[in-house]
Amino acid sequence: MKRTLAFASGAFIAAALAVAAPAWAQANDPVVTQARAAGAIGEMTDGYLGFAPGASISADLRGRVEQINIQRRQLYTRRAAERNVSVNEMAAAVACEVFDHRIAVGERYRDEGGQWRQHTAAQPVAKPSFCP
Amino acid sequence: MRMRAKVLAGLGAAAAVAGCIPVQIQAPDEPIEINLNVNIRQEVIVRLERDAQELLEQNSNLF
Numbered sequence: 715m716k717r718t719l720a721f722a723s724g725a726f727i728a729a730a731l732a733v734a735a736p737a738w739a740q741a742n743d744p745v746v747t748q749a750r751a752a753g754a755i756g757e758m759t760d761g762y763l764g765f766a767p768g769a770s771i772s773a774d775l776r777g778r779v780e781q782i783n784i785q786r787r788q789l790y791t792r793r794a795a796e797r798n799v800s801v802n803e804m805a806a807a808v809a810c811e812v813f814d815h816r817i818a819v820g821e822r823y824r825d826e827g828g829q830w831r832q833h834t835a836a837q838p839v840a841k842p843s844f845c846p
Numbered sequence: 847m848r849m850r851a852k853v854l855a856g857l858g859a860a861a862a863v864a865g866c867i868p869v870q871i872q873a874p875d876e877p878i879e880i881n882l883n884v885n886i887r888q889e890v891i892v893r894l895e896r897d898a899q900e901l902l903e904q905n906s907n908l909f
Binding site for chain 1 (some may be wrong): 869872887890891892893894895897898899902905906907908909
């Protein structure tokens with residue numbers, strides 16, 4: 715029992731360290747960046763990355779995106795606990811920032827109604843209704 | 847006696863009509879609840895704006 719606890723806390727610390735890596739050590743995964751630019755994957759209003767309908771997604775890409783989403787969820791969960799809000803609320807707050815600044819022209823995204831759209835010069839990103 | 851019965855019946859009808867009116871005023875309850883939820887949610891998200899920005903900056907590899 716004690717050992718399980720020690721292992722669990724060790725794993726937790728390792729996960730926390732992995733998430734809290736310094737900014738300079740980070741670089742975007744080129745495979746993910748490329749898929750984003752190609753419109754195969756995109757941001758969703760729930761704060762996670764999703765797979766665009768009709769896009770062919772390799773097992774490798776799927777795994778990378780799922781890893782990112784797992785790490786995002788860890789971030790949201792931790793900060794939500796610190797701020798006494800729900801994980802979904804924290805995720806929604808991040809989605810507001812992402813939809814405001816981080817979806818480049820040409821990229822696709824899933825709007826609040828579940829529709830996939832493309833950010834073009836003529837059509838700006840549709841802001842979710844829950845965003846300020 | 848008959849007159850009294852008529853008056854009573856009239857009063858009864860009036861009471862029934864009067865009684866019906868307040869019963870009918872019970873239509874909307876869901877829309878109010880939804881609006882309330884949206885307000886609370888947006889307030890929370892406004893409060894979390896700084897945190898959201900910080901998470902994005904510190905974890906740019908995930909976004």
